[in-house]
Amino acid sequence: MRWRDRYGLRRRRGARVAKFDREATDADVETLIEFAKTRRGVEFYVEPETFATDTTAVAVAHDGEWTRRRVGSPAVIAKVARDLALPVYDVQLTGYPARMRAYNERRRRAQDGDPV
Numbered sequence: 001m002r003w004r005d006r007y008g009l010r011r012r013r014g015a016r017v018a019k020f021d022r023e024a025t026d027a028d029v030e031t032l033i034e035f036a037k038t039r040r041g042v043e044f045y046v047e048p049e050t051f052a053t054d055t056t057a058v059a060v061a062h063d064g065e066w067t068r069r070r071v072g073s074p075a076v077i078a079k080v081a082r083d084l085a086l087p088v089y090d091v092q093l094t095g096y097p098a099r100m101r102a103y104n105e106r107r108r109r110a111q112d113g114d115p116v
Helices: 026-037 074-084 098-112
Strands: 043-047 056-060 066-070 088-090
Touching: 026 056, 026 066, 026 074, 043 074, 056 098, 074 088
Parallel strands: 043 088
Antiparallel strands: 043 056, 056 066
């Protein structure tokens, strides 16, 4: 019997060997969708599964603002990207966009009290 939910996150019982800190949920995927719908120029970057964390995706907006959420598998975020007509990249092949680093730097400076 195959268990499925809205985004296809659930897998066959007992099929997963690794024990993650927590698995992806519908709320994780819905957060990425809401981020993409409320910002311009969003692209998705898929990060591989690790020993401790399920596959994640980073949504990056045109200004570098970003959010990261668990997605369960690359197929899940590929479907979301296709439904939203947005690009999706493998971060191991492309790396993160420069605008994301610039956004992080602007936030760090603002927190430190430096003029932007």
